Amino acid sequence: MEKAAQENGHSMIIPTISQFNRVNDADMANVIAHYLDSISHIRDHFLGYPTNLDFNYDALVQLLRFHLNNVGDPSMGSSFSLNSNPFELCVLDWFAKLWQLEKNEYWGYVTSGGTEGNFQGILVGRELYPDGIIYASRDSHYSVLKAARLLRVKCVVVGTLISGEIDYDELKESLLANKDKPAIISLNIGTTVKGAIDDIDLVLQSLEDCGFTQDRFYVHCDAALFGMMVPFDVGAPDISFKKPIGSVTISGHKFLGCPMPCGILITRLKYIDFLSSEVEYIASKDTTITGSRGGHAPIFIWYALNKKGFNGLQEEVQECVKKAVYLRDCLKDHGIGAFLNKFSNIVVFERPQDDEFARKWSLANKGNISHVVVMKHVSLEMLDSFVNEFVKERCAWYEGNSNRQMQPPCVAEDIGAENCACAFHKILIS
Amino acid sequence: MEKAAQENGHSMIIPTISQFNRVNDADMANVIAHYLDSISHIRDHFLGYPTNLDFNYDALVQLLRFHLNNVGDPSMGSSFSLNSNPFELCVLDWFAKLWQLEKNEYWGYVTSGGTEGNFQGILVGRELYPDGIIYASRDSHYSVLKAARLLRVKCVVVGTLISGEIDYDELKESLLANKDKPAIISLNIGTTVKGAIDDIDLVLQSLEDCGFTQDRFYVHCDAALFGMMVPFDVGAPDISFKKPIGSVTISGHKFLGCPMPCGILITRLKYIDFLSSEVEYIASKDTTITGSRGGHAPIFIWYALNKKGFNGLQEEVQECVKKAVYLRDCLKDHGIGAFLNKFSNIVVFERPQDDEFARKWSLANKGNISHVVVMKHVSLEMLDSFVNEFVKERCAWYEGNSNRQMQPPCVAEDIGAENCACAFHKILIS
Numbered sequence: 001m002e003k004a005a006q007e008n009g010h011s012m013i014i015p016t017i018s019q020f021n022r023v024n025d026a027d028m029a030n031v032i033a034h035y036l037d038s039i040s041h042i043r044d045h046f047l048g049y050p051t052n053l054d055f056n057y058d059a060l061v062q063l064l065r066f067h068l069n070n071v072g073d074p075s076m077g078s079s080f081s082l083n084s085n086p087f088e089l090c091v092l093d094w095f096a097k098l099w100q101l102e103k104n105e106y107w108g109y110v111t112s113g114g115t116e117g118n119f120q121g122i123l124v125g126r127e128l129y130p131d132g133i134i135y136a137s138r139d140s141h142y143s144v145l146k147a148a149r150l151l152r153v154k155c156v157v158v159g160t161l162i163s164g165e166i167d168y169d170e171l172k173e174s175l176l177a178n179k180d181k182p183a184i185i186s187l188n189i190g191t192t193v194k195g196a197i198d199d200i201d202l203v204l205q206s207l208e209d210c211g212f213t214q215d216r217f218y219v220h221c222d223a224a225l226f227g228m229m230v231p232f233d234v235g236a237p238d239i240s241f242k243k244p245i246g247s248v249t250i251s252g253h254k255f256l257g258c259p260m261p262c263g264i265l266i267t268r269l270k271y272i273d274f275l276s277s278e279v280e281y282i283a284s285k286d287t288t289i290t291g292s293r294g295g296h297a298p299i300f301i302w303y304a305l306n307k308k309g310f311n312g313l314q315e316e317v318q319e320c321v322k323k324a325v326y327l328r329d330c331l332k333d334h335g336i337g338a339f340l341n342k343f344s345n346i347v348v349f350e351r352p353q354d355d356e357f358a359r360k361w362s363l364a365n366k367g368n369i370s371h372v373v374v375m376k377h378v379s380l381e382m383l384d385s386f387v388n389e390f391v392k393e394r395c396a397w398y399e400g401n402s403n404r405q406m407q408p409p410c411v412a413e414d415i416g417a418e419n420c421a422c423a424f425h426k427i428l429i430s
Numbered sequence: 431m432e433k434a435a436q437e438n439g440h441s442m443i444i445p446t447i448s449q450f451n452r453v454n455d456a457d458m459a460n461v462i463a464h465y466l467d468s469i470s471h472i473r474d475h476f477l478g479y480p481t482n483l484d485f486n487y488d489a490l491v492q493l494l495r496f497h498l499n500n501v502g503d504p505s506m507g508s509s510f511s512l513n514s515n516p517f518e519l520c521v522l523d524w525f526a527k528l529w530q531l532e533k534n535e536y537w538g539y540v541t542s543g544g545t546e547g548n549f550q551g552i553l554v555g556r557e558l559y560p561d562g563i564i565y566a567s568r569d570s571h572y573s574v575l576k577a578a579r580l581l582r583v584k585c586v587v588v589g590t591l592i593s594g595e596i597d598y599d600e601l602k603e604s605l606l607a608n609k610d611k612p613a614i615i616s617l618n619i620g621t622t623v624k625g626a627i628d629d630i631d632l633v634l635q636s637l638e639d640c641g642f643t644q645d646r647f648y649v650h651c652d653a654a655l656f657g658m659m660v661p662f663d664v665g666a667p668d669i670s671f672k673k674p675i676g677s678v679t680i681s682g683h684k685f686l687g688c689p690m691p692c693g694i695l696i697t698r699l700k701y702i703d704f705l706s707s708e709v710e711y712i713a714s715k716d717t718t719i720t721g722s723r724g725g726h727a728p729i730f731i732w733y734a735l736n737k738k739g740f741n742g743l744q745e746e747v748q749e750c751v752k753k754a755v756y757l758r759d760c761l762k763d764h765g766i767g768a769f770l771n772k773f774s775n776i777v778v779f780e781r782p783q784d785d786e787f788a789r790k791w792s793l794a795n796k797g798n799i800s801h802v803v804v805m806k807h808v809s810l811e812m813l814d815s816f817v818n819e820f821v822k823e824r825c826a827w828y829e830g831n832s833n834r835q836m837q838p839p840c841v842a843e844d845i846g847a848e849n850c851a852c853a854f855h856k857i858l859i860s
Contacts, residue, residue: 046511064488064494064689066469067683087465098450261724277572281622289549309450364712
């Protein structure tokens with residue numbers, strides 16, 4: 001009747017339901033209470049993912065009593081009356097304005113998350129250019145390569161610079177080598193691991209230099225986290241549809257913070273005719289990938305945008321970026337190699353030796369590096385506590401150990417020799 | 431600052447946020463209150479969609495304070511610690527058992543809805559048979575044809591019988607005409623409009639008859655609504671992995687009832703290696719289409735299954751089917767052509783003349799027909815009220831009108847001459 005679920009950091013007892021029996025309310029309440037308890041402590045150490053845990057939607061709990069489904073095309077509405085389309089349209093207007101696309105020229109929807117946004121953006125590109133080739137840097141989110149595979153589009157993976165930006169020269173070479181096919185380019189406005197912003201202007205210039213006219217390319221911008229940051233950071237590069245880009249997507253649960261994964265995809269209205277297919281059953285057009293789409297997320301996003309306003313968001317962005325600088329400096333002061341891109345809240349550093357330590361702080365690792373994403377819920381106290389523990393544990397991992405394998409990993413190839421504190425580069429620097 | 435949102439049945443004022451200003455809490459509370467009021471009355475007339483509005487998850491509202499994300503492969507868990515994987519695994523175990531697949535032989539996940547379930551099921555088929563052809567009846571959910579288009583797989587659309595079932599003879603002809611290519615067949619365990627159950631055994635027999643061995647076909651079952659009904663209805667056809675089927679999907683928000691669209695996809699574990707791709711960043715495999723997946727829905731499903739148990743579900747199924755019979759009979763008694771498939775809760779009838787009437791009752795129309803899906807929240811009183819109003823309005827639409835265009839539509843081609851009450855067939859019958 002019961003089984004321990006100790007996977008995934010949850011040490012709780014949940015009733016199995018494989019016997020198909022009814023379980024009484026008290027037993028279920030008990031399980032939920034234990035679960036809430038087990039997850040309530042995670043927040044204090046949640047550093048490795050771009051998920052803002054600092055939100056409060058208590059004012060919206062009554063919505064949970066309703067099934068809400070924004071099936072079909074948000075710009076048309078549907079005959080499914082339990083929807084939140086008016087809120088969704090408000091949210092879409094907001095983002096279209098943020099990214100400088102006129103109200104009568106955009107199309108978009110609230111997605112189930114960043115993956116669907118990338119999928120739909122790249123799909124629009126494919127429908128425009130059925131024989132197009134996708135170009136994406138190797139630091140792109142894994143969903144971009146998945147979209148290419150699912151959509152059966154050839155994908156050229158382009159290398160990256162140390163910063164994590166796409167290698168512009170290599171991109172140019174690849175474009176020239178495939179000049180006979182239209183280009184569908186997926187750019188990162190903030191890569192997942194290093195928070196690198198691909199230079200849209202430079203890529204557009206490269207396309208022009210390589211002889212790709214505007215009717216021969218499509219640029220999708222994966223701005224999952226940074227799409228809500230760069231518009232509020234003075235001096236940061238623009239995300240703007242005044243440039244010949246095709247689509248932008250962000251995640252609603254990242255910078256903004258939301259209980260469920262969700263996102264926003266904005267593209268140009270003129271492209272959407274390619275995707276349209278009237279469905280009488282819902283009295284709408286089936287223009288989105290997921291079809292039935294949750295109606296709660298658009299209201300949560302609407303609420304957060306209203307509550308914060310432009311000024312509130314700007315303050316939050318500045319605060320996160322400032323704390324990220326603080327963390328990078330702290331790590332470096334303690335002799336730990338660390339790196340932070342401009343306008344970024346993602347601090348990259350050597351991978352901790354101990355998986356238990358990484359798990360405690362919910363760190364996301366890749367090869368020799370790890371990172372902290374400084375979101376709104378991350379306080380200076382958390383960062384101090386993290387650095388102190390890291391420094392202390394690190395001593396234990398490496399101290400007095402002359403075995404090369406038990407020394408801090410070299411991260412020169414990941415974040416540059418000047419940011420690497422491995423035995424070899426530390427010596428060179430000093 | 432404000433705009434009226436009268437689309438989609440909502441007559442409320444919502445503050446636009448295009449000026450990027452903060453909105454105060456009182457104004458937002460006002461908007462939410464108006465919205466809640468506008469949607470709270472919809473339930474009383476919500477007849478046309480397979481969405482059970484009779485649920486109560488008040489015991490789970492605290493979960494809204496947490497972001498929950500089941501990113502990656504549920505069978506592996508992930509390094510994203512704010513997940514509900516233990517609940518998801520429980521739910522998957524339950525459905526695997528229901529559909530008779532052993533625990534160590536299944537793979538699945540909680541999806542964002544029926545569309546993703548169909549997409550993933552058909553994707554598994556495509557990855558097994560990259561040169562396969564999809565066969566789907568014309569009464570399939572629109573997501574099946576969309577999946578074919580997105581996945582770039584040729585799709586043969588097969589006609590249907592009056593009942594809505596796939597035309598088995600035509601399917602055989604199509605299979606024989608394309609014998610050189612593997613077959614990916616998407617069957618309906620309950621079509622969207624007529625609630626017709628394709629005969630799995632007959633289709634498997636047809637495959638054998640046409641010379642397709644088990645390593646040359648894949649059968650996906652779209653059981654969005656009926657997957658939660660037929661296992662509880664004595665005498666109804668089995669959904670069972672003891673037969674050589676490849677995948678089954680249902681929607682969590684349909685028979686079970688859930689605030690957000692969600693679903694379950696179950697397939698055979700042995701197929702999943704084709705889809706796997708390790709992603710170090712999340713310490714999991716990227717086996718699902720959406721990647722980041724909401725962690726709340728699995729807990730809601732877990733809660734509903736526990737609360738109802740097998741017996742509770744059985745009672746609910748019997749009740750819905752009984753009320754559907756009642757509605758069909760009422761309509762026929764009033765001289766309105768109506769039709770109900772066996773084991774179905776979907777009553778099909780002539781399309782009401784007046785769109786306003788259809789909108790009031792949230793009816794879903796297709797051509798000359800409309801339907802009511804008798805879900806748990808649909809009471810006999812609602813049905814009586816609906817029939818009475820239909821009969822009364824219908825008199826006004828057609829009475830004394832000798833113009834052929836203003837007579838009840840002929841639905842003989844849709845639901846059979848014997849169920850049609852149009853001027854011509856009524857005469858033939860009487």
